[in-house]
Amino acid sequence: MDKTPPPAGAANKTPPPAGAAYLLLDVAGVPCALPRAAVSEVLPLPNLFRPPTLGPLLAGFLNLGGEPVPVVDLARLFGLRAEAREPGAYDHLVLAADRATAFLVDRASDLVTVAPEAVRPVSGRQTLNGCVEAEITLGDRLVHALAPGRILTVEEQERLSALTRAAQERLAALSAG
Template identity: 60%
Template sequence: MTAGTAYLLVDVAGTACALSREAVRELLPLPRLWRPPGAPAALAGFLNLAGAAVPALDLAALFGLAPASARDGLYRHLVLLRGEAPVALLVDRVDDLVRVDPAQVRPVPEGATLNGCVAEEIRLGERLVHGLSPARILLAEERGRLDAATREAQRRLAEWAA
């Protein structure tokens, strides 16, 4: 690969998005997820990752895009993010890993998107790709509720451990 920043390109209900390669821990095929009753639509569910309950956020639902039933689940993936509290992002498709020249990246003003979740505009030929900020995808209140739901899912998972 040439010089520049590496980005993972993903499709979210027909919208081209990108995540910095540094933010991504792993790509996972879509496993069976456990979804607690009454969970918000953006919480696709939890996966058991080596004994840890990891929340999976459906980016399309979170961003108010096409309903899940209208999308083909065959190519859906989870993008496991790096961080102390693991979170996975459910995307419709992982498209590519590309290196982008800094001249093709333009910062988006923080107030231009909800909570600054789109941090960059990335020009790839004729395409404009939304560079997502994983730390800003959720609002602080949403993050607090997700943390509480994750603790409850972990407690429930621990009850069934051998």
């Protein structure tokens, strides 16, 4: 049996178990959700370190106990907002379960348990990189359930890793001085 691990960014193509808990998000007016198991914490928006070399999709770095955590602006990544904007009163950072990445959202609004019949899988070919794994019906709303491992492409993950290493080196140099 082949025990080779899947490539980075490759995730299980099936949605989380029906009846699972989801964190509801507002991303530039689009209702989205992340599986609760994929989230470590929801944080109010702090001041972020933003070196000039960052691209438009990265909001900056969160200093989490001396470790830089890249913050991805989901609205800009998904093409829902063309320009950066001033932080809003309800902006949140959603820290991934592995604490290696955070996502900037307009609001983290609720934690809900979704009935099995309210979750409908979406084909990975219908969204960029298969980042939407299911559609959730909540009352009269349709919510896009995001696949955490497929929000970023492999190339984006590699670039993010390189920028994070550079931020770590910069923090280390400041600490040494």
